[in-house]
Amino acid sequence: MNGTGRNADKDYAVIGIVDNDPLVSKALESMFTDRPTPLRVLWNVRSGEEALRLCADAAMRPDLVLTDLRMPGMDGKELTERLLAEHPGLAVLGMSAFQLGYTAEELRTAGMGAVIRKEAGTQEYVQLIGGLLDRPKLLEWREHTLAFERMMLTDTEINVLREYLKGRTTAATARVMHMSEGTVKTHMNNAYRKMNVHSRAEAIRICVREHLL
Structure with a gap:
């Protein structure tokens, strides 16, 4: 195990991603960074050689390397063996979208902590x-x-968002909903907090994209 002792109370982890498919690697990074998660992507590379080169620099060495198992040249198992030979405290998590080419015992012997489905x-x-x-x-x-966040919004917060989506100003929304502008702002701030956004533009963009209303 890595991360014991002084690192055990950390509420985030720094990771590096290795996948030869740029579309897959970008999708993975987006999954971890587009919404708030406790994973911080330090780098995202296409080959084991690039990962080895980066990890040689202590400042670029993540807590964990997330690597594809099937890659041309150096595959995930070989990368794991070489990484741990040089950096014994590093953790490695393998990814696979196909049937494993190695047994679980072979991957454990190489030092890979676990394997996860890419999807x-x-x-x-x-x-x-x-x-x-x-x-x-x-x-x-x-x-x-x-x-889930949509279910947490109150009816009033949803109605305020709906008025903003119609293009109404805060003052116009207050008149339509028969409340003060301050009350409208309070409802909007509560909705922003629940949606983890900081502006009306962000809230509208998410609502349109996710069909929340």
Whole structure:
């Protein structure tokens, strides 16, 4: 295990991603960074050689390397062996979208902490990484999807958002809803907090994209 002792109380983990498919690697990074998660992506590279080069620099060495198992040239198992030979405290999590080319015992012997399906959800990634790093706060992390946040909005907050989506100003929304501008702002600030945004533009963009209203 990595991350014990002084790192066990950390509420985040720094990771590096290795996948030769740029579309997959970008999708993975977006999954961890587009919405708030406790995973910070330090780098995202296309080959094991690039990962080795970066990890040679202590400042660029993450807590955990998330690597594809099937890659041309150096595959995930070989990368794991070479990383741990040079950096014994590093954790490695393998990813696969296909049937494994190695047995579970072969991957454990190489030093790989676990293997996850590429299509796994964000929460599964975070909690598995938390287990490998022995960080309880990551193990306890739960994904609050936008659908979940939508259920948390009150009827009044939803109605205020709906008026903003119509293009109304705060003053116009207050008149339509028969409340003060201050009350409208309070409802909007509560909605922003629940949606984890900081402006009307962000809230509208998310509502349109996710069909929240």
